[in-house]
Amino acid sequence: MRPNGRTSLYGRLTMTSALTHLGAQGEANMVDVGDKEETTRTAIAEGFVSMQPETLKTILAGNAKKGDVLGTARIAGIMAAKKTHELIPLCHPLLLTKVSVDIEPDHALPGLKVTALARVTGKTGVEMEALTAASVACLTIYDMAKAVDRAMVISGIKLVEKTGGKSGDYKAGA
Structure with a gap:
């Protein structure tokens, strides 16, 4: 659950599975594309x-x-x-x-x-x-x-x- 009480983006997707720029705790991170x-x-x-x-x-x-x-x-x-x-x-x-x-x-x-x-x-x-x-x-x-x-x-x-x-x-x- 996010600090503002919302559990997900668009109601059904969890933040960690839907948003590649967010870490496990919801912190913003730059995606590592080195191996792509x-x-x-x-x-x-x-x-x-x-x-x-x-x-x-x-x-x-x-x-x-x-x-x-x-x-x-x-x-x-x-x-x-x-x-x-x-x-x-x-x-x-x-x-x-x-x-x-x-x-x-x-x-x-x-x-x-x-x-x-x-x-x-x-x-x-x-x-x-x-x-x-x-x-x-x-x-x-x-x-x-x-x-x-x-x-x-x-x-x-x-x-x-x-x-x-x-x-x-x-x-x-x-």
Whole structure:
């Protein structure tokens, strides 16, 4: 039982069996990946920024007061993926072989869909790097367009897919 009286995460999983970063007493530890096999690992994450139709038009036309929103958000996402280990405790520093951030208009929202891909050949996965890239790209879009639309909403940050590694492949909704 945890100090706050909760017995498990999500009600049924014990912390030690479900969370690899926790020791027997619930203390946080960095996972030892020294004996793991190096494999190519890829992760894709996405997020959305909903906004007023006029805000989307302004961004797509390149007329935002702060400059190139889409280009800046792409670069911010890539930079963030490379710094994930500095932002999230217990993440291993990785020699990423690829990071890409794609941003597409979604007129049905209206808003922007951000898709981030991270890849590494290594001993641990890149899910957190992809999620960090998508999150920071969305935050950058918000920052650069907030002068015209403070009601923008960031949502749907999630892991879409991951391949490689001991735990196998994952695809959201499959």
